Amino acid sequence: MDEEYDVIVLGTGLKECILSGLLSVDGLKVLHMDRNDYYGGESSSLSLVQLWKRFRANDKPSEQLGSSKEYNVDMIPKFMMANGALVRVLIHTDVTKYLNFKAVDGSFVYNKGKIHKVPATDVEALKSPLMGLFEKRRARKFFIYVQDYEDNDPKSHEGLDLTKVTARDIISKYGLDDNTVDFIGHALALHIDDNYLDEPALDFVKRMKLYAESLARFQGGSPYIYPLYGLGELPQAFARLSAVYGGTYMLNKPECKVEFDGNGKAYGVTSEGETAKCKKVVCDPSYLPDKVKKVGKVARAICIMSHPIPETSDSHSVQVILPQKQLGRKSDMYLFCCSYTHNVAPNGKYIAFVSTEAETDQPEVELKPGIELLGPVDEIFFDIYDRYQPVNKHDEDHCFISQSYDATTHFESTVHDVLAMYTKITGKELDLSVDLSAASAAAE
Amino acid sequence: MATIGNNNLNAKLVLLGDMGAGKSSLVLRFVKGQFLEFQESTIGAAFFSQTLAVNDATVKFEIWDTAGQERYHSLAPMYYRGAAAAIIVYDITSTESFTRAKKWVQELQKQGNPNMVMAFAGNKADLEEKRKVTAEEARLYAEENGLFFMETSAKTASNVNDIFYEIARRLPRAQPQNPAGMVLVDRPADRSQSAACCS
Numbered sequence A: 001m002d003e004e005y006d007v008i009v010l011g012t013g014l015k016e017c018i019l020s021g022l023l024s025v026d027g028l029k030v031l032h033m034d035r036n037d038y039y040g041g042e043s044s045s046l047s048l049v050q051l052w053k054r055f056r057a058n059d060k061p062s063e064q065l066g067s068s069k070e071y072n073v074d075m076i077p078k079f080m081m082a083n084g085a086l087v088r089v090l091i092h093t094d095v096t097k098y099l100n101f102k103a104v105d106g107s108f109v110y111n112k113g114k115i116h117k118v119p120a121t122d123v124e125a126l127k128s129p130l131m132g133l134f135e136k137r138r139a140r141k142f143f144i145y146v147q148d149y150e151d152n153d154p155k156s157h158e159g160l161d162l163t164k165v166t167a168r169d170i171i172s173k174y175g176l177d178d179n180t181v182d183f184i185g186h187a188l189a190l191h192i193d194d195n196y197l198d199e200p201a202l203d204f205v206k207r208m209k210l211y212a213e214s215l216a217r218f219q220g221g222s223p224y225i226y227p228l229y230g231l232g233e234l235p236q237a238f239a240r241l242s243a244v245y246g247g248t249y250m251l252n253k254p255e256c257k258v259e260f261d262g263n264g265k266a267y268g269v270t271s272e273g274e275t276a277k278c279k280k281v282v283c284d285p286s287y288l289p290d291k292v293k294k295v296g297k298v299a300r301a302i303c304i305m306s307h308p309i310p311e312t313s314d315s316h317s318v319q320v321i322l323p324q325k326q327l328g329r330k331s332d333m334y335l336f337c338c339s340y341t342h343n344v345a346p347n348g349k350y351i352a353f354v355s356t357e358a359e360t361d362q363p364e365v366e367l368k369p370g371i372e373l374l375g376p377v378d379e380i381f382f383d384i385y386d387r388y389q390p391v392n393k394h395d396e397d398h399c400f401i402s403q404s405y406d407a408t409t410h411f412e413s414t415v416h417d418v419l420a421m422y423t424k425i426t427g428k429e430l431d432l433s434v435d436l437s438a439a440s441a442a443a444e
Numbered sequence B: 001m002a003t004i005g006n007n008n009l010n011a012k013l014v015l016l017g018d019m020g021a022g023k024s025s026l027v028l029r030f031v032k033g034q035f036l037e038f039q040e041s042t043i044g045a046a047f048f049s050q051t052l053a054v055n056d057a058t059v060k061f062e063i064w065d066t067a068g069q070e071r072y073h074s075l076a077p078m079y080y081r082g083a084a085a086a087i088i089v090y091d092i093t094s095t096e097s098f099t100r101a102k103k104w105v106q107e108l109q110k111q112g113n114p115n116m117v118m119a120f121a122g123n124k125a126d127l128e129e130k131r132k133v134t135a136e137e138a139r140l141y142a143e144e145n146g147l148f149f150m151e152t153s154a155k156t157a158s159n160v161n162d163i164f165y166e167i168a169r170r171l172p173r174a175q176p177q178n179p180a181g182m183v184l185v186d187r188p189a190d191r192s193q194s195a196a197c198c199s
């Protein structure tokens, strides 16, 4: 450990592992440590025994749930947008070869007390019971506008400068009613609150396009894909990338104390009495608690079930979005379900999550509308975790701290944070313009 | 796990063993027919594939080399996840590497898939004059633990193809299992296929 490194990375969460991989590929000398004896930190997937150890230490899982090893319960449940930023990173780094994916069966939205399939194209809009007859026609026109919109083709802009007009403007131009706006904004554009309405419409339109293009990619029932054996595979795959390019890995390192010189600049990390020197430290908020502030909290319920979520056409993997307004809340609530078909549970078992940005300290009460949609559950665990953001100045202390994972159901914000950190660390932009329309899926 | 289609078998194979036992050299000899006297400690490419024809079928090995994560006891479980076969390598001139290899066998018996085909390779068999581990001792251990055993030399190529061939022969042909997922690949041109999913 008494060598000098360019970068020491602390914590093997997904963000830290992607960064470790990218930095090693760039030729930097990386030491990657974790205080735990497993990979993934907050973004690991747990077996039953680990799940009980974490939430019900005094108890043991019942035999009826099946083999502990066959469970991979995500601690940060999310799906990957098939054409999204994480897929671009996976292809850019060629980490895809270590992973196997399957499309997610369904994407649904909660509206007026019922669960509906999310209509993503003009054709689906016409069929959707979410809208009345005349509204369907208006929505169809708007979908066509979005599908045809191309940045570099002014004709497709229909005279609107989307960097200037707001999302609200464009919605009123097409005369869409509030109910339609609610599902388009939250279940298609995947906005987590309504602030987007007063921002330039370009982002809103691009998000809708991403959804539709991701949906078309695998011709499944959703725009999402998910790795076999759970999300815990992702940090491991990027850690392998880092190791393949010379990164050194040490798990189970207690303490991992960052050392600062007289000017407050980090110069190394100490564990078990040995200090490894480095120029920069990259870590998750838990390794530098004095340099982060709390910005919110996520409430969630983790459930083990023996059936799919009712009213989702028997989907073995599914997302359901409950837009804030439908529940009289400030932030959306999400249902996420995965099963044995993605190898995260034994045959016949399903893992469901209900999660939201917490507005109270009572997850049991707050998550009730979501939990009620699940039907009977075999087991349920409630949890609330704080979200942190860095408040340090990296040019002074040479520390680069990731943000905690948010309650969103996909990885777009996760990758956004990683790319911003990469630029701060290296001074370079990562070019992710892989040709996604050319990238495809192959049978194993 | 081994997956089948038209008599073609895809099999993930992992290599385990002490630093310097010759894991990468065995792969290099098998895949490229080469040997480097001063093979560097593994960084860079640590993933290879090679196809073998055995009797009625072809076996495509996806070979994973360790990339050094095991050095500080930090190998990721994904490394052996789904592996159909493993070669545990020791260096016949080092008793320490033999002891380490036995620990890997225990680890695989604990973590790996129960149908995994395990090969035990006593490498550097060309260095007879420096031998510290007898073939009898290793063979006895292998038999007791359900592995098959060969002494190999990546340098002279002795038994290298043979050990991979023997693994291919022993891979179980029909295994009930979940349908495999898809691997995302960057495949230029052929746009007509870009939306095809195959689960």
Ligand SMILES: Cc1cc2nc3c(=O)[nH]c(=O)nc-3n(C[C@H](O)[C@H](O)[C@H](O)COP(=O)(O)OP(=O)(O)OC[C@H]3O[C@@H](n4cnc5c(N)ncnc54)[C@H](O)[C@@H]3O)c2cc1C
Pocket: B017, B018, B070, B071, B072, B073, B074, B075, B076, B099, B100, B101, B103, B104, B106, B107
């Ligand atoms: C992630 C992982 C990596 C492993 N890496 C190796 C390896 O590189 N070579 C090998 O022959 N076997 C390795 N093994 C196998 C492992 O050494 C044995 O499973 C284990 O030592 C069994 O004995 P134990 O339970 O008494 O030891 P443990 O209780 O596991 O270990 C006793 C102490 O020795 C340390 N230790 C054990 N093995 C190593 C090692 N290889 N490197 C550094 N510290 C170690 C442990 O951290 C611990 O402090 C590894 C196992 C795992 C899970």
Ligand SMILES: Nc1nc2c(ncn2[C@@H]2O[C@H](COP(=O)(O)OP(=O)(O)OP(=O)(O)O)[C@@H](O)[C@H]2O)c(=O)[nH]1
Pocket: B017, B018, B019, B020, B021, B022, B023, B024, B025, B026, B036, B037, B038, B039, B040, B041, B042, B068, B123, B124, B125, B126, B127, B152, B153, B154, B155, B156
């Ligand atoms: N004489 C002889 N030398 C060998 C043989 N196989 C490997 N070597 C030498 O042993 C050294 C280590 O071989 P590697 O293939 O790098 O070993 P490894 O197990 O991949 O090592 P790590 O990647 O460090 O874990 C190299 O100098 C090789 O040239 C062999 O069969 N005979």
Ligand SMILES: [Mg+2]
Pocket: B023, B024, B025, B040, B041, B042, B065
């Ligand atoms: Mg090697």
